[in-house]
Amino acid sequence: MNYKFGNLDYKINRYPVSTNKSLIAWNSADELILNYIDENKISASNLIIYNDRFGFLASFLSDFSPSVIVDSKSQEMAIALNLELNDIDSQNFRFYNPLDKLTTPIEFALIKIPKSMELFRLYLEQLAEVLDENSLVICGFMTKYFTSQILEIAKEYFYSVEQSLAVKKSRLLILKKAKSNKNKTKIIEVKLNDNVNLKQYPGVFSSKNIDYATQFLIEHINLRENDSKIMDLASGNGVLAYVIKVKNQNCEIHLVDDSFLSIESAKLNISGENIHFHYTDNLNELNKKYFDFIISNPPFHFEHETNIEIALSLFEESIKCLKEDGHLQLVANKHLNYKTHLSKIFNNVVIKAENEKFIIYDCFF
Numbered sequence: 001m002n003y004k005f006g007n008l009d010y011k012i013n014r015y016p017v018s019t020n021k022s023l024i025a026w027n028s029a030d031e032l033i034l035n036y037i038d039e040n041k042i043s044a045s046n047l048i049i050y051n052d053r054f055g056f057l058a059s060f061l062s063d064f065s066p067s068v069i070v071d072s073k074s075q076e077m078a079i080a081l082n083l084e085l086n087d088i089d090s091q092n093f094r095f096y097n098p099l100d101k102l103t104t105p106i107e108f109a110l111i112k113i114p115k116s117m118e119l120f121r122l123y124l125e126q127l128a129e130v131l132d133e134n135s136l137v138i139c140g141f142m143t144k145y146f147t148s149q150i151l152e153i154a155k156e157y158f159y160s161v162e163q164s165l166a167v168k169k170s171r172l173l174i175l176k177k178a179k180s181n182k183n184k185t186k187i188i189e190v191k192l193n194d195n196v197n198l199k200q201y202p203g204v205f206s207s208k209n210i211d212y213a214t215q216f217l218i219e220h221i222n223l224r225e226n227d228s229k230i231m232d233l234a235s236g237n238g239v240l241a242y243v244i245k246v247k248n249q250n251c252e253i254h255l256v257d258d259s260f261l262s263i264e265s266a267k268l269n270i271s272g273e274n275i276h277f278h279y280t281d282n283l284n285e286l287n288k289k290y291f292d293f294i295i296s297n298p299p300f301h302f303e304h305e306t307n308i309e310i311a312l313s314l315f316e317e318s319i320k321c322l323k324e325d326g327h328l329q330l331v332a333n334k335h336l337n338y339k340t341h342l343s344k345i346f347n348n349v350v351i352k353a354e355n356e357k358f359i360i361y362d363c364f365f
């Protein structure tokens, strides 16, 4: 879909593509950010951009040669595709992850405020290392997602925190006069049982407790005696892989996740010669007809969006990775009604367990 700003007219697409035409690759908070920069004639020799999901800001602000913080493989793909689509040279960009130590002083930063407040704090923590009292940080958000925590966190890092007026249901937070607030702890502990706490970085799925759907799946894992090559699909902090490893130390386990911080968290929880990590948003590079067992609590929330298309395409890719006597076991919210979809991919879809909220499917060829 095209968007015009000044004399720039760019096509910005979503990756992965969605059949839901109401989902587009930017929102009015992105537009508000561009207008603010234009109206205030902001120029800066270095700009850093956070949480630019599909590369809308990176594309329109490419003249700033920005640094971009990338949280996920799909974001990296989306930005690369949109830069290419609009003939923007990616050589002028620098890409970092949210755990990288930044070293170049930053004059100007843009943040699309994420749903996870922990992740917002992690962004500010990373930035705090390279801001000085003259740096300007502009955050954009949709007013319906405003929480008072946004202001509380911003005030931990800045003396001056101002809000703009709302335009098209979005607003800006203008942060100035950075405090020298450094060295906060980044790792969160989540209780698995009386003896084990799992670790994870901020922004990783379910940081208060092991997710209830995951707990239900753990109670019903169907790890068969000969299941030795295992995939933890959409692994998050690696909790399912961890539980499987405890059941059978000899399993070869592959953990797959689109989120950088998830894969890095899983590395804190599970290791060994037979453990492999895949930072990817699809299964194209994983071995075909190789796995005995794929286990998953698949994604269906993406920030504030709900979308089952990604899970469905992961299920379609899963069957290619399974041996003919292999199986995919997954947990899902009942209302998602995956049975119809799974039955189009697998010949035999068994309901292994269900409670008032969740359902566990075991899928065979």
Ligand SMILES: C[S@@+](CC[C@H](N)C(=O)[O-])C[C@H]1O[C@@H](n2cnc3c(N)ncnc32)[C@H](O)[C@@H]1O
Binding pocket: 074, 205, 206, 211, 214, 233, 234, 235, 236, 237, 238, 239, 240, 256, 257, 258, 259, 262, 280, 281, 282, 296, 297, 298, 299, 300, 310, 314
């Ligand atoms: C519901 S969480 C489950 C996490 C973990 N397995 C658990 O049970 O706590 C779903 C996970 O899917 C990941 N994810 C989202 N899109 C993905 C994709 N295209 N490929 C692989 N993982 C993806 C998210 O980063 C998130 O960690």
